[in-house]
Amino acid sequence: MRVSELSRRADVTVPTIKYYLREGLLAAGEKSGANQADYDDGHLARLRLIRSLLEVGGLSVASARAVLAALDDEGLAVGYVFEVASHALPVTVPPPASAITPGVRRVDEVIAARGWHVSRENAGRAIAARVLDDYAALGRADLAANVDAYAEAAELVARADLDAVAAATTRAAMTETVVVGTVLGDALFVGLRRAAHEDAAMRRFPPPPAPDSEETRS
């Protein structure tokens, strides 16, 4: 198909498609004339994935490129694809902590208590530690009391994620599950947590009655 049809079917403008081509997110189409290229269903599928990673997953273009490269590299072990995907985050990854801060110590305690095997280079370990250190810097070390509940929830989600990976029958489907499930799974959890917050908050803190006409008149 021509780029105009690709644009229409993927609901992505032609200038945006050209940007993705320049940034190396989308492979070039097959040359079919001086100023024309031909795209296939693989391009369409990849374009939809790029949009999801950027728009719903909140990834930067650089993160999306790294994740897509891992997806395409058939030599990578599935475990390693997880490692690449683990660096694709909607939040900023702090530099690996050179010092063992109180946050790092607390996260390592949680990891040990749950019997997790996690390397020192794990991006998630550094992020969780940074959050705990930030709680303390903000004078809210009390919020760290929640870390056990969060870890239990994270384990529940990670097990479900690995069930999905193990259910895939081809290596390509497995790595796609890792990439899509890791990035869009973050957004799915964030969404469901916000929905659960509304329920929990409204139960404990019912909103005050809406101001009636007497008050708005005064």
Added chain:
Amino acid sequence: MRVSELSRRADVTVPTIKYYLREGLLAAGEKSGANQADYDDGHLARLRLIRSLLEVGGLSVASARAVLAALDDEGLAVGYVFEVASHALPVTVPPPASAITPGVRRVDEVIAARGWHVSRENAGRAIAARVLDDYAALGRADLAANVDAYAEAAELVARADLDAVAAATTRAAMTETVVVGTVLGDALFVGLRRAAHEDAAMRRFPPPPAPDSEETRS
């Protein structure tokens, strides 16, 4: 203190402080001369919070401004602060779905099955629905099988979050808990999920042995 001292103590450059002042994230200091202003510990605490929201929470400046305004508005009910914080997200919030897509229907089923009270305008509901619709568009509707495990985990985290809010003794501490806990809590969960992934992935898919010298020689 002078802006130079504020900069040093918060570890934020003076141009960045001026940017936050212009953007309305940080209140102006007290004028103490023609070109000087005086800042206090309240400014220092706010500056640390701004950095956490932007850097660790991954919020945009506009989202951070909305969240900080909710924090400062003493007339807001705590339940409503949750609503404002729920729109501060590291992922892109899709426009409210005008059509009831299959994703919206599935999320509403999950909400009903768990007995949650969630309004149609809830930002999280729209995000979760968008993710499920994206799974389907990517040809991976099978990934939606995980939504129940995610919802269970979200409920676990939301309850812990509300415990923290209820433990606060002043309205100011409550709203701060909502804001800090919602935004940094996203990052904490993302981090712990990545750590749990490494553990779960390495158990199911042990990495291949490192290439030995024979192979690298060939």
